Amino acid sequence: MPPTRKGAATRRRIVEGAAREIREAGVFALRLEDVMARTATSKSQLFHYFPGGKDDLLLAVARLEAARVLDDQQPELGALTSPQAWWRWRDKVLARYRAQGVSCPLHVALSQLGTATGAGRAVAAELLAQWQRRLAAGIRHLQRDGENIAAGLDADPDAGLDADREAAALLAGIQGGVLILMTTGSADHLEAALDSGLARLGLAP
Template sequence: MATAKGNATRRRIIEAAAEEIRERGTDKTTLDDVCRRSNTGKGQLFYYFPEGREQLLLAVTEHEAARVFDDQEPYLSQLTSGSAWTAWRDLIVKQYRDQGLHCPLAVLIADVGRYSPDAQAVSAQLVTRWQHALQSGIEATQAAGEGDPDLDPKLTAAAIIAAIEGGVTVLLSTGSAEHLEAGLNFCLDRLLVKTRPRAVHSNQG
């Protein structure tokens, strides 16, 4: 049975591995690097990850996928209006601009998320869960009269995720969040219904 201390040690190993991968990449990160960074020995590492490197990389993938999702809360669960979408957009852009190469999504896109079929499955589950959350937000915004009713919620959610992942990919190669912000702005401009001024009817004449 896992103890609180054991869970903390396991988490420390996973976080150390994630930090090493962000800085050095999967191919250049060794188990010795992880042990050094987490202040653990090989015996401890193999106790929690008896299958070694592959099992640890899968745990890192799961950890980073959870971070991508959790870092968006509480905004992601409250996408019911134009102002809520704008707040969420601002959070996404700021987080990825600030985190840069060290953002969890970058690790998934550029590294561990495509390292093995199991890691790809974790990334696919993240995208599915993320798309469902965005789809629910789009549907709620449409129901509130603030979202374009002609848009397909599922396809629009997929486009938003594509804009984010594409923007982060450009961020990784250029250091600029400009494309990420532009992509999200384009999606939100298409999604949100612009408030039109009411016509003024004159009773004169």
């Protein structure tokens, strides 16, 4: 039976409270007692929504943070219909990760979950799949509308670039740049990956 509106709100409050705890103190310092105190919930309430305890809660936090990755790129990510829109999206992605710096709540939650049960892997895979689909849709829009005059982007999908493959390459570059940012604190590689990816699509700034 689906949760009531009040139940759904309580569950979301617990997840958001846990996410804030992780952002402030780190995942290794996360204690269920602290989450309960922050969210004004009882132990019975917490285990009602998260029977597996901390692991179930971490999985919910990972899903929340994965959704935020995409939400933070809107409305640009859902409207990649012109060269200008692509560059606005690029600027938003770069600003998001520069503001985030070396701490990535999603990475922290996923690394703690591990891949023993495949739960963390499934969350990451779904995030990347959704992200890639939206990038590919933007590339196809350019191909259909002829906005791009680069030789590689042709209105005939058999003659031009493979939208799915190009989206995958762009996403791989972004993820590599984010990993380097988390390691070194520098967003230079992320910026280069974004700029190179858009240049390959013939999108001049």
